[in-house]
Amino acid sequence: MPPKAYIESLRLKYADELLAGGFSVTDTARMAGYSDAYHFSKIYKSKRGITPSERRKK
Numbered sequence: 401m402p403p404k405a406y407i408e409s410l411r412l413k414y415a416d417e418l419l420a421g422g423f424s425v426t427d428t429a430r431m432a433g434y435s436d437a438y439h440f441s442k443i444y445k446s447k448r449g450i451t452p453s454e455r456r457k458k
Contacts, residue, residue: 412447415440419456428452 401409411432418428429440429452444452 408443408447412444415444415452416448416455419452420458422456425452425456 411434415428415432418431419425423431425441426437429437432440434440434443441452444455448455
């Protein structure tokens with residue numbers, strides 16, 4: 401796995417934990433190191449198949 405992909409996977413894993421903990425999508429994006437919630441949501445959905453909001457509701 402290339403370093404960039406590995407770092408992305410770590411960021412998404414951290415985002416999963418934050419969303420499960422009840423943090424908002426905006427706060428999660430910021431804390432996981434994404435530039436904005438829109439960019440984070442696009443990447444999250446492309447990698448996880450659901451939106452961050454859907455993950456947060458689970």
